[in-house]
Amino acid sequence: EADIYQTPRYLVIGTGKKITLECSQTMGHDKMYWYQQDPGMELHLIHYSYGVNSTEKGDLSSESTVSRIRTEHFPLTLESARPSHTSQYLCASSEEAGPETQYFGPGTRLLVL
Amino acid sequence: AQTVTQSQPEMSVQEAETVTLSCTYDTSESNYYLFWYKQPPSRQMILVIRQEAYKQQNATENRFSVNFQKAAKSFSLKISDSQLGDTAMYFCATSGSRLTFGEGTQLTVNP
Numbered sequence: 035e036a037d038i039y040q041t042p043r044y045l046v047i048g049t050g051k052k053i054t055l056e057c058s059q060t061m062g063h064d065k066m067y068w069y070q071q072d073p074g075m076e077l078h079l080i081h082y083s084y085g086v087n088s089t090e091k092g093d094l095s096s097e098s099t100v101s102r103i104r105t106e107h108f109p110l111t112l113e114s115a116r117p118s119h120t121s122q123y124l125c126a127s128s129e130e131a132g133p134e135t136q137y138f139g140p141g142t143r144l145l146v147l
Numbered sequence: 148a149q150t151v152t153q154s155q156p157e158m159s160v161q162e163a164e165t166v167t168l169s170c171t172y173d174t175s176e177s178n179y180y181l182f183w184y185k186q187p188p189s190r191q192m193i194l195v196i197r198q199e200a201y202k203q204q205n206a207t208e209n210r211f212s213v214n215f216q217k218a219a220k221s222f223s224l225k226i227s228d229s230q231l232g233d234t235a236m237y238f239c240a241t242s243g244s245r246l247t248f249g250e251g252t253q254l255t256v257n258p
């Protein structure tokens with residue numbers, strides 16, 4: 035099993051609150067990703083990073099922001115949560131070289147009331 | 148641009164039988180890889196099998212094998228001797244500059 039961790043696993047929060055979803059990996063991977071996934075649906079890439087101080091927006095527009103100050107850490111922040119942000123957020127990482135096999139964290143299920 | 152299409156939203160199979168999940172893709176990349184990922188209910192997404200596009204030989208991993216038809220841009224997954232633990236959402240994906248996922252196929256293995 036891959037060494038990639040996400041906290042919290044579940045979060046219920048009120049509208050307007052600021053939240054940070056944590057993601058860390060111990061594999062030394064340069065590339066990291068955030069996906070948004072509604073239950074039983076496909077994954078949508080919202081952010082990615084190819085290394086420290088490198089972040090890019092993904093295919094799906096998101097009001098969240100990310101930072102990559104350390105190789106192993108890739109947190110996602112929502113400044114003001116809204117019910118439309120309710121979803122599952124998956125973090126993944128992959129090696130710089132090779133066939134882009136991504137290793138996924140367990141996910142954070144977010145419910146915004 | 149890359150696209151991945153899984154035309155079977157749901158499938159079911161009896162335990163110990165064989166099932167095939169379909170996937171078609173389109174890519175402008177000359178060097179790419181194809182993947183099948185498995186997402187069990189409330190559990191972590193894990194890689195099932197991977198295929199390098201430049202290899203003609205189909206990849207196999209124990210009970211899982213693929214039928215890779217490059218000209219047809221088809222990449223199906225065959226699961227032999229299905230087990231209850233195979234119940235999951237299965238995603239087909241292709242990588243070029245980034246990983247692109249299909250819509251997923253929910254597979255249920257019935258006892």
